[in-house]
Structure formats: C-alpha cells, structure tokens
Amino acid sequence: MSSNPEGAKRYAPFVIIGVVLAVVVVGIALMSRPNNANTSTQQPTQNTLLSSTSAPQRTPTAGAPNPHARGGEKAAVTLEEFSDFQCPACGGLDPGLRSISRDYGERVRWVFRNFPLSMHKYAFIAARAAEAAGAQGKFWEMHDLLYDNQKDWVDAPEPRDLFASYAARLGLDVQRFRADLDRQDLADRIKADYERGISLNVRGTPTIFINGRELMPGKLPSEQDIRREIDAALSPAGK
C-alpha cells in the first residue's frame, strides 16, 4: 500500500473514465470524417464529388442492351443509376432523380440499371414487373409506380397481384403482363444489368455514375449532389 492510497485511488477511476470518454469522442469524430475527406480532396481543383479512383478493376460488362433511358439520346451528361426497387434509399432518391430529369430535359440521359439485392425478397420480381411493363413500352411509368407505392408492395404477402393492378392502371394488357413476369429473356436483362454493376464495383444501391464515374463512392448522394455534378459536367470546364 502506498502512503496515500485513498487519495490516488479516489481520482483514478475518474481519470480512466475521462480518458475513455475522450477516446470515444475523438474516435467518433474521426470515423465521421473519412468519407467527406475522400470526396472533397480527391479532386480539389475541380470541386467535384466524382471518384477519381472508380476505374473498375475489370472491364465493365455492357449490361442489358438498349437500356431504359430518359432524356436526350445524345445528351452531354449520362447519369447511370444502379437501383433496387425494394431499397428504401432508392425510393427516397427517386423523386429527386425525376425532378432532375424534368429540369435538365434533353441535356441529361438517365439510364436505369437493375441491381436487385438478394436481401430484398421482392426486388427481383419488382424488377421483372418493370421489365414486363417495358415490354409493352411502359417501363418508366411502372418504374415510377413501383417507387411511389414501395411501402404498399414490400409488405404484401404476394406482390404479383399488386403489380398487375399497377399494370391495369397503366392501361397495359394485364394477361400479357402477368405472363411476361416469368419471361426468361427479361430476367436475363436484369441479370445483365446486375453483372454490369458488379463489374463496375457497385456494392450497394442507389449508386450513381455520371459520365462513367461513380458519384461519392460508398455514400448516399443527395439530389443536390447530383445536380452539382451535372452542372459541373455541363459547364465548359467540365467537358
């Protein structure tokens, strides 16, 4: 025992608690930073959130031929979105993307790529519903309905009937739509898109590429982030 054990021992726990508190606070602060640091320092001169290191490890695969696209065929900016119809984050971003598409019109080409994640049990059938509507020329209309009503069908015991009701609402041939839900060539399109995502190192949804470069890798971009990048790409310096 030291000559003054009580004194030393009385303060020791508070010192330990204080040190742990400091470590936790500093740790949280450091952990919260890296993404911002990455995105803001990768290309400081261009003030861009695009990844400079998103060059894929493998040669990217083409994805489904004639992908579903909104906007100008020869637009200066191509926004390629990898998305999952059941992903709430995709549903959250979708109104923003639609508003961007409306505002930029022919200047931006919005390409939709299916990236249904296996953890979402209806993501694949929802993608099939969108493709089946696409077979009747109403992919985007179904795309919008699927996101607008995401909360309804994700909890449905069997979403096919709901999807068929959306098809009816869009004026599609419902019988054909139901049959097309099981069409192998449409399922293959979805798989081709997914494979393209994998080849581009997509790890989650939504993932946005602007003119071939991933926007804010690992982070969820907001509508404003996307608008900023499109503006930068449309400005003379960005071309």
Next chain:
Amino acid sequence: MSTEAFEKSGARPRGLWWDAATALVALVGLTDAAYLTVEHMTGRSVRCMIVSGCDEVLQSSYATLAAGIPVAAVGALAYFAVFSLATLAAFGYGGARRLLAPLVAVMFLATLWFFYLQAFRIHAFCAYCLLSAAVTTTLTLLVFARRLTDSEKRLS
C-alpha cells in the same frame, strides 16, 4: 459519487475482478454502439448494400427514437454508464455497484426487444446489433452472477 460511498478498507475491494471484467465488456459494447451511431448518423448504412443486414436494421423506423435520436447513441450512453459505474466500483465506490444491476437489467430487456424487432418486424439481423446483444447478455450474467456469489458469501 459521494466520498462516503468510497470504501476505505485499505484492502483490495471485494470483487475487483468482477468489476474490471464488467468494465472491459462494457467497453466492447461502447465501441460497438459508437460505431453503429456513426454509421447511423453519417448515413453510410442508409444505402442498401450487397453484404447486408445492418442497413435494413439501421434504416428501419425502429432505429430512431421519437426525437430523432439514434437508438445506437442511447446504447453507447448506456454502455458508457456501465463502464463508468463498473470502473468506480472496481476502485471501491460501493454506491456505483448498486446502480449497475438495475441499469443492466433495463439494458437486457431492451436487448430482448431489439432481438424481437430484428427477428419478427424488420426480418433482418445486423451483426453489430447481435454483438451488442451478446455484450449485454454477458454484462447481465456478470452482474447478477456476482450478486449471487456476494449474497452466498454473506450467508456463509
């Protein structure tokens, strides 16, 4: 903590190792909950990921309390409280030890609730949340086993 609560026995406080073990296990829980809090606040897990579970859980409505406070942050505070109380107890503050049992009991009940939510409401398990459940269960066992051995000693 009042100085009256400080045990001036001069001898090694009873159950030092129990308290030290409790503090260390709480530290694991604190690290885990702090990580989940950061994930929640930075929105990294808000995206849906190929390798998943946590995004499903963290972006569910159950992950946030009414005032927008992440559940993980409350967990981090609770683990910090357990760590602090156990550390104080290890250094002889008997009053701190008495607060441990009710706190850990509440945390254990919360853990059961979170497990139910993941299994039956969210239908997804987050590995970090399961680690937290394991930590809280261990803490509960440590704190109550310790009380049991204490009361046995007192009886003998």
